[in-house]
Amino acid sequence: MSAHGPYRVARGGDSSVDAALRRGSPLPFWFNGSACTGVEGDTLASALLANGVRIVARSFKFHRPRGVFSCGVEEPSALVQWGEGAGATPSVRSTLIRLCAGLDARVPSGWPSLDFDVGRVLDFTSPLWIAGFYNKLFKWPGWSLYEPVIRHLAGFGTAPTGADPDRYETRHAHCDVLIIGGGAAGLRAAWEAAARGARTILVEQSSQLGGRAGWDGSRIDGQPGDAWVRGVRETLARARDVRILTDTFAAGHYGHGVTTLVESASPREGARPAIRERYWIVRARRLVIATGAIEQPLIFCNNDRPGIMLAGAAHAYLRRHEVAIGRRVVVATNNDSAYATARDLQAAGVEVLAIADSRRTIDAAIQGQMGKLSIPVLTGSIPVDSHGFGALSGVSIGRLSDEDRRVDEVRQFSCDALAVSGGWNPSLALFSQAGGKLSYRSESRALEPIDSPKDVSVVGAAAQPHAGTTSSGVTAIGVRISPAGRSDRQWVDLRHDVTVADLELAIREGYSSIEHVKRYTTVGMANDQGKTSNIAALEIVARLRGLPVAQLGHTTPRPPVMPVTLGAIAGRAVGDQFAPSRQLPLHEWHVAHGGVMEDFGEWKRPTVYLLPGESRAQAIAREARTVRTAAGLLDGSSLGKIEVRGPDALAFLDRFYINNLTTLQPGRVRYGIMLRESGTILDDGTVVMLAPDQFLVTTTSGNAGRIANWLQEWRQCEWPQLRVACTPVTDQWAVLSLTGPCAREILASVPTDIDLSPEAFPHLGVREGRVLGIPARLYRVSFTGELGYEINVPARSAPAVWEALWNAGQSRGIQPLGIDALMLLRMEKGFLHIGTDTDGTTVPDDVGWGNVAAAKAADFVGKRSLPLPEHVRPDRLQLVGLVGATDLAAGAHLRLASSHAATDGWITSAGRAVLSGEPIGLALLRGGRALTGASVTVHDEGRTSTARIVGLPHFDSRGSRMHA
Numbered sequence: 001m002s003a004h005g006p007y008r009v010a011r012g013g014d015s016s017v018d019a020a021l022r023r024g025s026p027l028p029f030w031f032n033g034s035a036c037t038g039v040e041g042d043t044l045a046s047a048l049l050a051n052g053v054r055i056v057a058r059s060f061k062f063h064r065p066r067g068v069f070s071c072g073v074e075e076p077s078a079l080v081q082w083g084e085g086a087g088a089t090p091s092v093r094s095t096l097i098r099l100c101a102g103l104d105a106r107v108p109s110g111w112p113s114l115d116f117d118v119g120r121v122l123d124f125t126s127p128l129w130i131a132g133f134y135n136k137l138f139k140w141p142g143w144s145l146y147e148p149v150i151r152h153l154a155g156f157g158t159a160p161t162g163a164d165p166d167r168y169e170t171r172h173a174h175c176d177v178l179i180i181g182g183g184a185a186g187l188r189a190a191w192e193a194a195a196r197g198a199r200t201i202l203v204e205q206s207s208q209l210g211g212r213a214g215w216d217g218s219r220i221d222g223q224p225g226d227a228w229v230r231g232v233r234e235t236l237a238r239a240r241d242v243r244i245l246t247d248t249f250a251a252g253h254y255g256h257g258v259t260t261l262v263e264s265a266s267p268r269e270g271a272r273p274a275i276r277e278r279y280w281i282v283r284a285r286r287l288v289i290a291t292g293a294i295e296q297p298l299i300f301c302n303n304d305r306p307g308i309m310l311a312g313a314a315h316a317y318l319r320r321h322e323v324a325i326g327r328r329v330v331v332a333t334n335n336d337s338a339y340a341t342a343r344d345l346q347a348a349g350v351e352v353l354a355i356a357d358s359r360r361t362i363d364a365a366i367q368g369q370m371g372k373l374s375i376p377v378l379t380g381s382i383p384v385d386s387h388g389f390g391a392l393s394g395v396s397i398g399r400l401s402d403e404d405r406r407v408d409e410v411r412q413f414s415c416d417a418l419a420v421s422g423g424w425n426p427s428l429a430l431f432s433q434a435g436g437k438l439s440y441r442s443e444s445r446a447l448e449p450i451d452s453p454k455d456v457s458v459v460g461a462a463a464q465p466h467a468g469t470t471s472s473g474v475t476a477i478g479v480r481i482s483p484a485g486r487s488d489r490q491w492v493d494l495r496h497d498v499t500v501a502d503l504e505l506a507i508r509e510g511y512s513s514i515e516h517v518k519r520y521t522t523v524g525m526a527n528d529q530g531k532t533s534n535i536a537a538l539e540i541v542a543r544l545r546g547l548p549v550a551q552l553g554h555t556t557p558r559p560p561v562m563p564v565t566l567g568a569i570a571g572r573a574v575g576d577q578f579a580p581s582r583q584l585p586l587h588e589w590h591v592a593h594g595g596v597m598e599d600f601g602e603w604k605r606p607t608v609y610l611l612p613g614e615s616r617a618q619a620i621a622r623e624a625r626t627v628r629t630a631a632g633l634l635d636g637s638s639l640g641k642i643e644v645r646g647p648d649a650l651a652f653l654d655r656f657y658i659n660n661l662t663t664l665q666p667g668r669v670r671y672g673i674m675l676r677e678s679g680t681i682l683d684d685g686t687v688v689m690l691a692p693d694q695f696l697v698t699t700t701s702g703n704a705g706r707i708a709n710w711l712q713e714w715r716q717c718e719w720p721q722l723r724v725a726c727t728p729v730t731d732q733w734a735v736l737s738l739t740g741p742c743a744r745e746i747l748a749s750v751p752t753d754i755d756l757s758p759e760a761f762p763h764l765g766v767r768e769g770r771v772l773g774i775p776a777r778l779y780r781v782s783f784t785g786e787l788g789y790e791i792n793v794p795a796r797s798a799p800a801v802w803e804a805l806w807n808a809g810q811s812r813g814i815q816p817l818g819i820d821a822l823m824l825l826r827m828e829k830g831f832l833h834i835g836t837d838t839d840g841t842t843v844p845d846d847v848g849w850g851n852v853a854a855a856k857a858a859d860f861v862g863k864r865s866l867p868l869p870e871h872v873r874p875d876r877l878q879l880v881g882l883v884g885a886t887d888l889a890a891g892a893h894l895r896l897a898s899s900h901a902a903t904d905g906w907i908t909s910a911g912r913a914v915l916s917g918e919p920i921g922l923a924l925l926r927g928g929r930a931l932t933g934a935s936v937t938v939h940d941e942g943r944t945s946t947a948r949i950v951g952l953p954h955f956d957s958r959g960s961r962m963h964a
Helices: 017-021 044-050 118-129 133-137 143-154 184-195 225-238 311-321 338-347 364-372 429-433 500-508 514-521 534-545 566-570 587-592 616-629 649-654 701-718 743-748 795-812 819-828 850-855
Strands: 026-031 034-039 079-082 089-093 104-106 168-180 200-203 242-245 248-253 258-264 277-289 293-295 308-310 328-333 351-357 377-379 381-387 394-400 407-414 417-421 424-426 437-441 446-451 456-458 491-493 595-600 603-609 632-635 640-645 669-675 681-691 694-699 725-728 733-739 766-771 774-779 788-794 877-884 893-896 905-912 919-926 935-940 943-950
Touching: 026 044, 034 044, 044 311, 118 133, 168 184, 168 566, 184 200, 184 225, 184 242, 184 277, 200 248, 225 242, 248 429, 277 429, 277 566, 293 311, 308 311, 311 328, 311 338, 311 417, 328 338, 328 381, 328 394, 338 351, 338 364, 338 417, 351 381, 364 377, 381 407, 381 417, 424 446, 429 437, 491 500, 491 534, 500 514, 500 534, 514 534, 587 595, 587 603, 603 616, 603 819, 616 632, 616 819, 632 795, 640 649, 640 701, 649 694, 681 701, 681 766, 681 774, 694 701, 701 725, 733 743, 733 795, 743 788, 743 795, 774 795, 788 795, 819 905, 819 919, 877 905, 893 919, 919 943
Parallel strands: 026 104, 168 200, 168 277, 200 242, 277 456, 308 417, 328 351, 328 417, 351 377
Antiparallel strands: 026 034, 079 089, 079 104, 248 258, 258 277, 293 424, 381 394, 394 407, 437 446, 595 603, 632 733, 640 694, 640 725, 669 681, 681 694, 733 788, 766 774, 774 788, 877 919, 877 943, 893 905, 893 935, 905 919, 935 943
16 A cells, blocks of 8 residues: 555644544554554544555556545545445445444545556547447347446445344334434524523434534634534533434435434444444434535546645644644645645645646635745645646646636646645535525526525535635635646546546537436535535536536435445344244244245234145145145134224224124124225225124235224214224234034034034034133034134134144144145135235126125215226126146136137136046126126236136035034
């Protein structure tokens, strides 16, 4: 690495390295495999500067050397890979990494080394890599051939492939006032909010509050800035309803008062923190933006060399970290703020060779101050070129002509650092995301807020970029872009290697909109999101088009404002917690008996029970055959269950089902279908009347929560006058479904006080009593077409009842029943499966329930939509049965003999009849009910076969088995 000895200085002109090191304990760290030493309080960037490391990275496209350019979130160049293995993080700003002992950072670009990179040859062939070169050069034979090479050369680092060892968490918070920015303006806003008793959250991206006021020597309210900051900080710490979040940045604003924050924890002594990052979702009544302003660069030839840095950053490194950016420094500016940098560098023992100011006149007091320090001030001057193959070794300063259109009288300076300042641009990405309007102001040459939403305010330098930068303010900003030199060597976006020539090319090729120019050249699309390039790009494009800058508009700042790790967004929702699954009360039993557990919505359910040496198809056939000949035991506990009580409960429920519920009697069950307001099928299930004012509604497993919320919405918002209460009880009751010809005998073998005789307990009946002395509700319903009982018991009692049924059925050949076999059995009976045999357009008549819906005189949700012309067309997709010549497959498409359509429908369910083995299925077929007996062609992944349309059901058309 390029290192030229230590650059530690001490305040007050004491250049002793030892004096500077006394401010904090030494911290050893590693950079690119080399041992370095920093001090407590350093960032990685300040520690690298202190160690004389000048080349910190390589640029994206040309592999030009890059150094530290800034001291904050705007850093475009000094990106490193932090950490190792699965815990590594690529492309992290070194300016934001707090130094700790043992920290290990590497730069993924540069081969064979960072200082000597053969990839630099790309810089000498730069005419080949102009804007849009991806599409222009790599058309043949295809982008996929070149992409791996380009990604490797880009040097953005390598994303880890292993599981992230770090932990993240998500927090929610509410407040009256959310203040983004902990500088002087943000502290004052928090102080005032706390005085009003408002619940306040103050957010600061660095570890210290106060911003520049804590170190730049300014005075606030008649006292030194650092003393004022300490006083306000102590006051806020004592306030009751004030929360201060440091090391936290605002990632984005999403409307309705929602702002996301990312709080970071830095490792200590190389150890990983317990929580690496915390993702905050904050809902605030009012948002105060105190994000300050970001210094802008100057644009000139070779303005990207290591050693060229923003003047404000150079000042911060000096005052906060006691690090000088060089020994012989030139300062170039177009505003007042950089003079404080020159003054303090000189006082710290650094030789300031000259200040080049593009303005023709400057404040007399500043001129006199520089004269006392013997620092030459070159007015009307601007850098035109820098020198040095690697890091900076010199700079050429030229004097601007009267029209600022050319440069004369070029002077050479031999220096190792150049501090530049092109003015300040307010940091207003959050403001824009919150609905604020921005406009370019020619006085400040910045985008300033012009229209603020009522619940958003901007304070401090973010509102007025002139304020707070120096004691004298910023006056008469001069030229920012040099009129001299090759435009293909003038860098606008340091990370993406976008030059002025690229912007010129974009305009020549017709990209006049600034948004189009951005996307074509990628200016402002790097990791810094244009924080140091967007304003310059606006000015250059405006100059090229001959328009005022304000007329161009500006690009749209979208969240996140800064890169956010995916781990922070995910929080603890990873692995098994990514989509938390719910387990049945008998989960362990199913696993122990060979159950293959798969996801069904949010539930883990057994699809099939495999015996040794048995295929899945064989197991499904065995289970289904057992139900038809003996008995099967199914865990149906995931079925949605909602208790509905109250004097108006029956009237309430009758408004949701297409069939009439008003004739339902206590102790009886009725199957029904619910519709959306559009008239399409939403869900199906049963309604049980336990008492005139007490009902139990069952839903499909996947819709349990949705239907419960839906009922509540109608109850609260549409019919609040109805006296009814809805309570989801899915988790409270386990459902053990016993089905098959032997079901009654098995259930009768278990102690129960319920009369199971057909006369006392007919089909679609419900009885309450006890099983094994446990309170139970028994439904006599069937989804298989066989005699069946759904035994509802408290979830905690499910294992005891299941084992009793299992043991009682051993002599009768009982088998556990998985979901796949259950689907085969219900398909054979033609029973509807919502979401499988329906889609989002299916109405009741499509599945044979049109007459039922039409016969109901009372109103119900969706009724008024059923007569719509679209819903009564004769060529609608209708549910039919199929018998195939060969095996049928769900998803296969169907075509009628006389049809010229691409498809006339598709198979929704398919399998082989349990006892006969005949290929059967269900299908949605255009106008299908009128085509019973006709043949259709089945198209399945290039194969064709035939099938015959038949009526439903395929098995036991009289229903005598389930009525046994």
